[in-house]
Structures are given as structure tokens and as C-alpha cells.
Amino acid sequence: MREPYTVKAEGLPDEVTIYEVGPRDGLQNERAVVPVEVKAELISRLAAAGLSVIEATSFVHPKWVPQLADAEKLLASMERVPGVRYPVLVPNERGLDRALAHGVTEIAIFGSATESFARRNLNRTVDESLAMFEPVVTRALAEGLRVRGYLSMCFGDPWEGPTAIERVVEIGGRLLELGCYELSLGDTIGVGTPGHVTALLRAFGTAGIGTSRLAVHFHDTYGQALANTLAALREGVTVVDSSAGGIGGCPYAMSATGNLATEDLVWMLHGLGVRTGVSLEPLVETSVWLASRLGRPPTSRVVQALAKEN
Structure with missing residues (x-):
């Protein structure tokens, strides 16, 4: 399978950790329920491709995200590879109870920088959610x-327009103060551009929060995800969220289309000489396989190109 030509670029990290969110953030927006066996195989395939962090599922109430109602069954059935982390998303203490009962060792919480989305996603104000x-x-x-x-x-x-940078820094700082080891900055509706990314990361730095505690999570709604990622890397970010095949969105913000595709991210990083530990061929094969199970083609441009060549 074709690989990108590698031309090492100055000012970039030597290595990047890809935080794979496909099994959770990617699948949560699928209308048809994906069988738990398919989810378990997806996670196994992603680990075999070299991904070291795979967000497996969420313990959100099944009423709100029916796709993830099988969280317990998935965790009980999926294979765990030594050295691979399998975090889960939890919305509240009840979700934490369920996670602890199933031997989870890493969780994530999901906050909002805006009041409108906090109301729609958590039915709370930002302060109440914190x-x-x-x-x-x-x-x-x-x-x-x-x-x-x-x-x-x-x-x-989508309801409030641009989010003030100082607001993001304030709420993000409060999440870190709670005890989070890392904060993932989400461009949920994909409107960010590279200059905005740079300004936001530098504002965090001015507030005393370095990029060693920050990750980025870009949606590709307006085709800016890779450019925004490169801008973040130049500021020192070394953790990037992405989703195999580019699947995903947000059930509470209809303008939020697919996540940054893991294959597109890997192609760019490898072309820049940045190590990821991920093998492109089995990753592409996984997204082709998943697309056949979902009944539609992957949105990843790299998957589309390489699948045609092979």
C-alpha cells in the first residue's frame, strides 16, 4: 500500500499520540444500532493497527444515546491488549458507578464552553455542569x-456564534483544576481556522496552562481539521483526537459533521516525519471493513484514495 513521502518539517514534535474516538464519538451519531460484536471487533482492529488509546464507549443514559446502550456488554466482551488504554466517557456519578463496576481505569468528562450547548447536552448551565x-x-x-x-x-x-477565547480558557482551566490530567479542546462544529487555534493555545499558555496538558479535537465540517492540527502541533500539542474513517458528529449539534479522520491524520504526520506508532495499511483496511458494516463509504480522503488503488 502506498505511503506518504517523508519530508521532516522543522518545529514539530517528534512523536504524537493519536487519541482514537471512533468507537465512542464516531459511532454515537449512527442512526442504526451497530451490533456489539462489530464494535468489539472495531476496537480489536484499531489496537492491532497500533493505536495506543481507544475510547471504547460511554456510560451515558441509553435514552439519550441509544447507540451506546450496550456499554456494559461491550466492555465485558472486548479484547484488551496490554499497553493499550481504553477510556470511557462518563456524564455523572451514576455513569462512574457503572464504569467502576466494569474495571475501567480511565474516564473522560464532557463539558461545554457555552451556555447554549451545556443546556442542550447536559440540561444544565456551565456552572451546574462543573x-x-x-x-x-x-x-x-x-x-x-x-x-x-x-x-x-x-x-x-451554532446558537451563540464565535466563542470568546477568554471564555474557553476560563472554563478549560476550571476543568483542569478539578483534577483532569488533560484537556481536549473541541471544535465541535468545525468552524475554527489555524490562526484561531494558535491564538487559543497561546492564551492558555499566558494563563499558565502549557500545551503538555492540552489535546485538540477537530471536526472537518469546513475542511479545516488538518490545517488546524498542524497549527496546534507547531504550538507544541502532542495529543490529537481523531476517528477512524472520519465517522462521527454530535447528536446535540446538527451542524457538527465528521471528526478528523485518523487515516488522514496519520498520512500527514508520517509525511512530516512525526512518529505515531500506527500502521496505515491495517488502519485503512479497518475503515473499509467498518464502512461495509455501516452501509456507506468512509469520509476519509486517504481511505478513499488507497481503497481505489488496492
Whole structure:
């Protein structure tokens, strides 16, 4: 299978960790319920391709995201590869109870930088959602779990318009203060551009929060995800969220289309001489296989190109 020509670029990290969100964020927007066996095989294939962090599922109430109602069954049936992390998303203390009962060692919480999305996603204000997260994080840390924070609508909100940079820094800082080891900055509706990314990351730095504690999570709604990722890498970010095949979106923000495709990200990083530990061929094969199960083609441009060649 074709690989990108490698031309090492200056000013980039030597290695990047890809935080694969396909099994959770990618599948949660699928209308037809994906069988748990397919989800388990997807996770196994992603690990075999070399991905070291695979977000497996979420313990959100089945009423709100029916696609993930099988979280317990999935965790009980999926294969775990030594050295691979399998975090899960938890919305509240009940979700944490379920995660602890199934031996989860790493969780994530999902906050919002805007009031409109906080209301739609969590039925709470931003302050109320942070108050809800506090006991979740405290208990998780006491149980020895790692906790990651997601912050959505960091660049723009479909109801409120552009999100003020100082607002993102404030709310993101509060999530980190709760005890999150890392904060993933989400461009939920894909409106960010590279200059905006640079300005936001530098604002965090001015507030005393370095890029070693930040990750990025870009949607490709306006075709900016790779450009935005490169801008983040130049500022020192070394953790990038992506989804195999580019699947995903957000069930509470209809303008949020697919995530940055893992294959497109790997192609760019390898072309820049940045190590990922991921093998492109089995990753592409996985997305082709998944597309056949979902009944539609992958949105990843790299998958489309390489699948035609092979």
C-alpha cells in the first residue's frame, strides 16, 4: 500500500499520540444500532493497527444515546491488549458507578464552553455542569482512575456564534483544576481556522496552562481539521483526537459533521516525519471493513484514495 513521502518539517514534535474516538464519538451519531460484536471487533482492529488509546464507549443514559446502550456488554466482551488504554466517557456519578463496576481505569468528562450547548447536552448551565463533575472527578481519582476533560464549542457555537477565547480558557482551566490530567479542546462544529487555534493555545499558555496538558479535537465540517492540527502541533500539542474513517458528529449539534479522520491524520504526520506508532495499511483496511458494516463509504480522503488503488 502506498505511503506518504517523508519530508521532516522543522518545529514539530517528534512523536504524537493519536487519541482514537471512533468507537465512542464516531459511532454515537449512527442512526442504526451497530451490533456489539462489530464494535468489539472495531476496537480489536484499531489496537492491532497500533493505536495506543481507544475510547471504547460511554456510560451515558441509553435514552439519550441509544447507540451506546450496550456499554456494559461491550466492555465485558472486548479484547484488551496490554499497553493499550481504553477510556470511557462518563456524564455523572451514576455513569462512574457503572464504569467502576466494569474495571475501567480511565474516564473522560464532557463539558461545554457555552451556555447554549451545556443546556442542550447536559440540561444544565456551565456552572451546574462543573458542580456535577466535581464529585465524579474526586471519586475517580480516589479510586486510582485517570480523568480526561473534554471541552466542546471552543471555537464557535451554532446558537451563540464565535466563542470568546477568554471564555474557553476560563472554563478549560476550571476543568483542569478539578483534577483532569488533560484537556481536549473541541471544535465541535468545525468552524475554527489555524490562526484561531494558535491564538487559543497561546492564551492558555499566558494563563499558565502549557500545551503538555492540552489535546485538540477537530471536526472537518469546513475542511479545516488538518490545517488546524498542524497549527496546534507547531504550538507544541502532542495529543490529537481523531476517528477512524472520519465517522462521527454530535447528536446535540446538527451542524457538527465528521471528526478528523485518523487515516488522514496519520498520512500527514508520517509525511512530516512525526512518529505515531500506527500502521496505515491495517488502519485503512479497518475503515473499509467498518464502512461495509455501516452501509456507506468512509469520509476519509486517504481511505478513499488507497481503497481505489488496492
